[in-house]
Amino acid sequence: MNELPARRTLPRLDESLLTHLPPFSRLEPRDIRTILDQATSRRYDEGVAIFDEGAEAERFFMLLDGYVRVVRITPTGEQVTALHIPAGQLLGIARAIGRDTYPATAITATDSVALSWPMRLWDSFVSDYDGFSTESYKTVGKRVSELNNRIVEMATQQVEQRVANAMLRLINQTGRKVDNGIEIDFPITRQDLSELTATTLHTVSRLLSSWEKQGLVQSRRKRITVLDPHALVMLSQR
DNA sequence: ACATTAATTATGT
């Protein structure tokens, strides 16, 4: 097998990939062009790690398609899902929070496509491109405040409310409209939901079963559809 | 009000 003369034979990435995405949306086409020419595009199968917690943060990423699960590994080796990231968001931006290692592991929840750049470009992106830093700090800010909200939930709410809130967040951020409701757009297990809400998969299973009987949700293996979001909101406010 | 344990069943390769 002889080596492909890689890189150069790859088709140029289309500018429309980035023009609508917040960190890049206010940039001139020529800026987008040079940014894209520095990017590497790569496809990932479902369930593979894009980067690992604690590893040297060599690159930062823009998720173009798919969903990514951000997981922390506990000392005992168990995975705990921290949050999910949908296409269109930056990922692995360790530099933005002043780190040189990744703070968590990123696992694809579906087949995915991501662009990436060497981390040394981060500083030049921030200084050269107006709006890049403010926009990317906005996304970090949103993630931090979501985590804060969840900490408050854990401390104050009961399990049913927490799970209801988690489901609402999931359909807001990663929901896909289907004929009878809104489906979480990637495979998610009871175990995942229980990790997001600090409970057990059994409790989540029981809750989903009872909600299903009440016509609130519909679920099959790794797929959950919310039929009545408003009822979930009601539930979450008790 | 919830977790844990355990047994059982369903589902996807």
Place this chain on the structure above:
DNA sequence: ACATAATTAATGT
């Protein structure tokens, strides 16, 4: 056939 996911009941704190 096998591993993984989900359900369900019983028991414990």
